[in-house]
Amino acid sequence: MIAAVLEKPKTFIIKETAIPNISNDEIKIRVEGCGICASSIPVWEGREWFNYPMEGGSPGHEGWGIVEEAGTEITKVKKGDRVAFLSFHAYAEYDVAKESSFVKLPPQLANQPFPGEPLGCALNIFNRSDISKDDVVAIIGIGFLGALLCQLAKERGAKVIAISRRSYSLGFAEKYGADEVIPLTSTWEVANKVAELTGNAFCSRVIEATGKQEAIDIATEIVAEGGKMIIAGYHQDGLRQVNLQKWNWKGIDVINAHERDPRKYLSGMQDAVEAVVNGQMDPELLYTDILSIDELNKGFEMTRSRPDGFMKALIKF
The missing domain is CATH 3.40.50.720 (NAD(P)-binding Rossmann-like Domain)
Structure with a gap:
């Protein structure tokens, strides 16, 4: 698969890496897209306490996509379902998430970007x-x-x-x-x-x-x-x-208002799904810049500098 690797500060490169395997309590996701989070800017800029190069797909944590494979212990979704998920390797074509780390996206959200973590x-x-x-x-x-x-x-x-x-x-x-x-x-x-x-x-x-x-x-x-x-x-x-x-x-x-309990992350994402479906929240206008994976450095620079008109950058495969 293709994955973005943060080789050194401000330098993502695109590499071919192995598609991840899953455990019985995990799903494999064909990633459709992942948001760029401002909290990841220090990682991209570089700090002395970070180690480079980082793992492929890191620090992408705002991913959504389609279930490619489900472990035997998975009960909430099946192959072909669409999900938003929490992970740290979503700047890649495939990623993995446990059942406690994803929410199923309903048909009403078909074809819509859904970076679940910031919406949650x-x-x-x-x-x-x-x-x-x-x-x-x-x-x-x-x-x-x-x-x-x-x-x-x-x-x-x-x-x-x-x-x-x-x-x-x-x-x-x-x-x-x-x-x-x-x-x-x-x-x-x-x-x-x-x-x-x-x-x-x-x-x-x-x-x-x-x-x-x-x-x-x-x-x-x-x-x-x-x-x-x-x-x-x-x-x-x-x-x-x-x-x-x-x-x-x-x-x-x-x-x-910062949560650290993973269960709260998940419940917030589920609330976000319901809020978007019900029209209580409509984030579409805020996705101002849709970029490809090889434009990831550009997306981080935009997130850091916030040029006129910029609100949120998404990476889409």
């Missing part, structure tokens, strides 16, 4: 945010995840304020129903605008989806007394500081 992540964050129709929800950072959360919050009936540095991202937020959009300039400019829009009541829910210090500072200023601040951004580039005095004074709940 969006549903898990949304569920942890405890949003109701009476909430005023600020979402800081309108990338792929923030845009999905914007849509989910609007479907729940909440008022949504979208905050982002990139003007085109705010355009996506408006398409997904945001009631107000605010350019992310300085902490105080954003806080003053939110105060104006809410009559100084601020936001009962604030979702930080950038992974940056500045977004935590803004969230601290615009969350309402007794509100909830949800940390959805992936903070991977150093320590953070928080204004604990203000958190204490406001009496807020701070929720780390």
Whole structure:
């Protein structure tokens, strides 16, 4: 089979490798595609604690495809069924997943890309945010995840304020129903605008989806007394500081919405399947760049630099 191998930082090469074998509790998947995740950028850029070359297909973990073979202990699917799955080798023509690591895709999603891991992540964050129709929800950072959360919050009936540095991202937020959009300039400019829009009541829910210090500072200023601040951004580039005095004074709940239990990953993916089928979430507009496997380096560079109009890159076979 063909697989992408990260030979050294910023250098995927395409190689022929052996098609993987499966155990009785696994399925073999003919991969249709795999998303490029921003959390994989450090691996692609290179860090001293990573070892290269990496295994073929790594670090692809947003795959979907068709069951090519099912082990004797598999009960949920059969050959020919379509699945979204969790693995770390999905930048390859074939991959393997255990029964606890995939969800079956229904006929309503035929021919649609379905990177299950990030879609499931969006549903898990949304569920942890405890949003109701009476909430005023600020979402800081309108990338792929923030845009999905914007849509989910609007479907729940909440008022949504979208905050982002990139003007085109705010355009996506408006398409997904945001009631107000605010350019992310300085902490105080954003806080003053939110105060104006809410009559100084601020936001009962604030979702930080950038992974940056500045977004935590803004969230601290615009969350309402007794509100909830949800940390959805992936903070991977150093320590953070928080204004604990203000958190204490406001009496807020701070929720780390990152899941680590594989069962939660799977349940989030199943919730995502249902949300897309029911029209609660429609990610199609956000798949802005569909690339071939030999364009993987280009896809990672786009994910890192985020050129105008970019939201999400998918690799398709």
